[in-house]
Amino acid sequence: MVLKRLLVFLVFSITVLVGYFIQLQDWFTSLILFSVLGGFFFIFLGLLWLAKAHFNRKKFKISDKHIAYQEGLIFQRETTVPFTRIQHIEIDEGPLERYLGLATLSIYTAGDSGRDLKINGLELQKAQEIKTFISNFMKDE
Amino acid sequence: MSSSSFSEFRRQSPAGIVINYGLLLYKLVKSFWVFIPVLFSDNIENKWEYLLFVATGLTVLLLIVALVQFLFFKFKIEGNQFVLNKGVVFKNKTAIPMERIQSVNFKQNILHQLVGVTQVEIQTAGAKDVEVSIKAVSKQVAQDLKSELQRTQSNAEVLSDSEIPEVNFTEQERLVYALTFLELLKVSFSDNHLRSFFWIVAITFSFGYQLEDIVKDWNFADKLVQFVVLNKEEVVSSLLGITVLLIVGILISVVVSFFRVVLRHFDQKVVYKKEGIEVSEGLFTRREDVLKISKIQYIVEVTNPVKKAMGIGTVKIKQAGSAKMKQKKLVELVGVKLPFMQELKSLFFLEEVTESSSVFRPAPYFVFRMCLRSFAFVCLVNLLIYFNSFSWLEALLLNSILLPFTVLLIYLKRNKTYFQFDGEKLIIGDGKISTITTIIEFYKTQNIQTVQSVIQKRGGVATIKIQTASGVVKLPCLHQTDAILIQKKIIQKVENSSRDWI
Numbered sequence: 045m046v047l048k049r050l051l052v053f054l055v056f057s058i059t060v061l062v063g064y065f066i067q068l069q070d071w072f073t074s075l076i077l078f079s080v081l082g083g084f085f086f087i088f089l090g091l092l093w094l095a096k097a098h099f100n101r102k103k104f105k106i107s108d109k110h111i112a113y114q115e116g117l118i119f120q121r122e123t124t125v126p127f128t129r130i131q132h133i134e135i136d137e138g139p140l141e142r143y144l145g146l147a148t149l150s151i152y153t154a155g156d157s158g159r160d161l162k163i164n165g166l167e168l169q170k171a172q173e174i175k176t177f178i179s180n181f182m183k184d185e
Numbered sequence: 186m187s188s189s190s191f192s193e194f195r196r197q198s199p200a201g202i203v204i205n206y207g208l209l210l211y212k213l214v215k216s217f218w219v220f221i222p223v224l225f226s227d228n229i230e231n232k233w234e235y236l237l238f239v240a241t242g243l244t245v246l247l248l249i250v251a252l253v254q255f256l257f258f259k260f261k262i263e264g265n266q267f268v269l270n271k272g273v274v275f276k277n278k279t280a281i282p283m284e285r286i287q288s289v290n291f292k293q294n295i296l297h298q299l300v301g302v303t304q305v306e307i308q309t310a311g312a313k314d315v316e317v318s319i320k321a322v323s324k325q326v327a328q329d330l331k332s333e334l335q336r337t338q339s340n341a342e343v344l345s346d347s348e349i350p351e352v353n354f355t356e357q358e359r360l361v362y363a364l365t366f367l368e369l370l371k372v373s374f375s376d377n378h379l380r381s382f383f384w385i386v387a388i389t390f391s392f393g394y395q396l397e398d399i400v401k402d403w404n405f406a407d408k409l410v411q412f413v414v415l416n417k418e419e420v421v422s423s424l425l426g427i428t429v430l431l432i433v434g435i436l437i438s439v440v441v442s443f444f445r446v447v448l449r450h451f452d453q454k455v456v457y458k459k460e461g462i463e464v465s466e467g468l469f470t471r472r473e474d475v476l477k478i479s480k481i482q483y484i485v486e487v488t489n490p491v492k493k494a495m496g497i498g499t500v501k502i503k504q505a506g507s508a509k510m511k512q513k514k515l516v517e518l519v520g521v522k523l524p525f526m527q528e529l530k531s532l533f534f535l536e537e538v539t540e541s542s543s544v545f546r547p548a549p550y551f552v553f554r555m556c557l558r559s560f561a562f563v564c565l566v567n568l569l570i571y572f573n574s575f576s577w578l579e580a581l582l583l584n585s586i587l588l589p590f591t592v593l594l595i596y597l598k599r600n601k602t603y604f605q606f607d608g609e610k611l612i613i614g615d616g617k618i619s620t621i622t623t624i625i626e627f628y629k630t631q632n633i634q635t636v637q638s639v640i641q642k643r644g645g646v647a648t649i650k651i652q653t654a655s656g657v658v659k660l661p662c663l664h665q666t667d668a669i670l671i672q673k674k675i676i677q678k679v680e681n682s683s684r685d686w687i
Contacts, residue, residue, distance in 0.1 A: 109680040118639055124672065125632040126679040129686070154505065154686070155631035155652035 051092075058085060104163055106174065108181070111151065113161050125161050127181045129153045135171050147171040151178075191262040191333055194270070197255065200300040201321035205251035207296045208320070213247070260319060262333060267307065269317055279317060285309045287480060287505065288461075289331045291473040298471070303327040307334070335460060361528075364453040364466075364520055368497070372450070372520040373443040375491040377619060381438040382431075450519050462532075464516050474516050480504045480687055481533055482655040483625035486526065489618055496523055502533075505654035505687050534610055534626060545604040545671065550646040551662035552599050559591045594618075604660050606674065611651075613658060627675050628682035629653055635668055651675065654686065 062078055097117055104113045112124040134150040141147060147168040151161040166174075214221075253273055260269045267286070269279040292304040302321040309316065322330070364372075451468035461477040481504050488498035500518045521529070566587060570580050594617045603614040606627075613623040634650040641647065647668035649660040663671065 110676055116636075120637045120639070120642060121634055123632055123634045124676055126630075126676055128680060128682075129631050153631040153652070154654040160632050160652065 054085070054088070099165075102163075102165075106177070111161065111174075111178065113163055123161050125151055125153060127178055130178065130182060133175050133178060135168075135175060137168065141165075149174060191260075191330060194259040194261045196259055197319060197321045198302050198323050198326070199255075200302045200323075201258070202248075202251050202255045203300050204296060204302065204304075204321040205254045206247055209247045209251055213243070258320075262337060265337065267317070267334065269319075281307065281309060281317065283334065283337050286334060288475050288477060289334055290475060291327055291331075292470065294470040297321065298469075305330060358459075359457045360454060361457055362453075362455040362518075362521070362525055364450065368520045369447055369450065370443070371495050371497060372499075373446040374439060375489065375495060375497070376439075376442045376446070377489065378435050378438040378442065379618075381442060382434045385434050385437055385441075446519065450517070453518065453520075455518065464518065476502060476504060476516060478533060479685070482629055482653040482686075483623060483658065484530075484533060486620075486622045486624070487616075488620050492619075497521060498523065498526055500526060500529060503653070503655040530624070534624065542608075543606050545660075545663060545667050547599075547602050547662040548644070548646045548664045550641065550644050551602065552595065554662065555595045555598060559595060563587060563591060602661070604663070604671070611675075613660065623658055625651070625653065625658055627651070628678045628684060629686040630675055630679050631686070633672055633675055635672060637665075 058081055062074075062081060094117070098115075101117055101120065102113075102115045104111065106112075109128075110124050110126045112122060114120070114122045131152045131154055134152070136148045136150065137146070138148070141164075145168055146165050148162060148164040149166055149171045150163075153160045163171075254271075257273050258269075258271045260267070262268070263280075265283050267281045267283070269277075271277050287308045290306045290308065292306060293302075294304075297304060300321075301323070303324050305319040305322060305327050307317040307319075319330075448468050450466050453464070453466040456463040456465075458475070461475045463473060463475050465471060465473045481502055483503050485501040485503070486498055487501065492498055497520045500521050502516045502518070504516070518529075563584075567580070567584070570583060598615075598617045601614050601616045601620060605612040605614075609626050609628065611625050611627040613625070615621040615623070631652045631654060634652065635647050636650060637647045641662075645665040646662050647665050648662060649668055649671060651658040651660070660668075660671065
């Protein structure tokens with residue numbers, strides 16, 4: 045929904061801008077301007093499509109013994125972390141994330157790649173739920 | 186013994202000032218060596234007075250810093266914690282709970298040996314933990330500190346060592362293996378010289394022109410090198426020249442390898458002790474590492490036809506440690522004889538009945554990918570040949586050597602790559618000319634990752650990465666069905682295993 049509105053706004057504003065320039069310049073300059081703007085627009089569309097495709101690839105799955113996370117468009121990765129190996133769990137909120145009510149959940153193990161599993165763009169509520177779920181399990185151990 | 190008590194704050198041995206001084210000097214030279222020639226330039230009047238002034242100034246300054254560092258470096262054992270205070274401007278207080286301490290290692294570089302002190306390094310495990318090193322204490326104090334730390338640790342009884350049976354660890358220390366100088370020679374002779382040779386060639390060519398200037402100044406040493414560098418075109422463009430270059434290169438590589446091996450592994454000794462296996466080695470810098478059996482994450486055996494003929498092999502032992510200490514987590518036993526290798530293996534891994542033993546092999550895509558990469562390499566070589574204006578005949582000859590060799594390497598790699606589940610162990614075969622076998626008790630996995638590129642996905646191929654507390658182990662290009670099977674098996678094992686990974 046947000047995306048759609050954004051797109052409509054963009055198309056509208058670009059049309060207005062182009063119209064302004066056409067009225068200002070001779071036809072040749074405006075043609076160039078128009079094609080450049082059009083190019084930018086298509087790049088923007090492409091980027092949006094890429095972001096969406098990327099987003100659609102991101103999935104996570106929690107069973108009662110492990111958590112798995114899938115991501116990546118060209119190199120598709122699926123990471124599985126068993127609960128028994130988790131050292132600690134962290135929830136981070138960046139300024140933008142806080143504004144949107146989102147959070148990043150990071151799961152650390154003793155593996156030396158540092159942070160082993162990082163799920164961003166979770167609703168804060170959801171992130172906290174997952175954290176308590178896993179923490180409870182870790183206590184049972 | 187009674188003199189060393191650690192309940193009160195204490196300083197290092199006074200020789201620590203010397204060690205601090207040496208370290209500071211080393212750091213200074215290391216960061217400012219570029220400016221050293223400037224000091225000796227002729228533009229400065231009263232050059233010698235100036236130099237003397239700078240030298241004395243630096244000496245006094247460094248001495249003061251070293252002294253202050255020494256005075257403010259205090260440590261003690263307080264209850265269940267090791268406490269360390271240091272720093273004047275930036276005060277630093279570190280407290281490590283005993284149960285976090287993984288191992289206490291000793292280290293002596295040449296300066297330590299001269300003033301007769303030891304560096305004590307306390308290693309911890311975990312993502313955000315700290316490493317502590319006490320730069321200089323006498324050997325006696327070092328040993329007291331170590332036993333004190335271990336005593337308090339065992340009192341705390343946090344480590345779950347109870348599940349690991351204490352095999353073979355007799356009460357008295359036992360020297361089980363010592364590397365003689367002759368064996369060191371064997372080791373360095375049988376290293377992979379082809380690889381180091383390629384490095385030498387690359388370096389020689391990229392610095393060729395700079396080398397010319399230096400070489401001109403040498404009087405007698407390496408007339409051959411001088412000849413090669415000055416007549417580069419003539420030498421390179423003749424096949425004979427290349428053969429000579431190859432032999433000389435491999436000779437240099439043997440010498441380089443010899444120095445590397447001797448410096449690092451001189452007088453390598455393995456001692457069984459109560460707390461684990463102690464490995465000590467090094468010519469100028471002596472290192473003492475204690476391997477705790479439970480801490481070992483996986484081992485890698487490396488051997489090649491030459492080594493096999495001499496009946497020796499290399500065992501790399503990877504143990505858990507914090508991320509900062511990547512290098513130190515690796516203990517490398519070179520020149521291990523085959524019976525001892527077997528003994529080590531039976532020591533590290535519990536012998537179990539091999540009830541299930543399933544072997545997996547990489548998908549054909551693996552060979553395809555290798556061919557693609559080698560093709561790129563061959564193209565690059567041919568490009569070089571083209572730009573060095575070889576004759577057609579020579580180019581043909583070179584390719585007729587290069588191509589079969591690449592094919593042979595691919596063939597060997599294909600045949601040597603396999604993944605085998607053997608009870609608790611996962612055995613991974615790898616290698617081209619050398620044979621590399623990784624043995625990992627796969628319940629020690631931290632997390633597991635399946636990676637597929639889009640092309641691999643279409644071909645039904647996936648790579649598995651097993652993350653341990655001591656680095657990644659890769660199973661490249663599996664059939665997708667196998668990958669899913671392996672992943673499931675490992676995850677199930679980890680979830681249901683009651684044994685600790687450390």
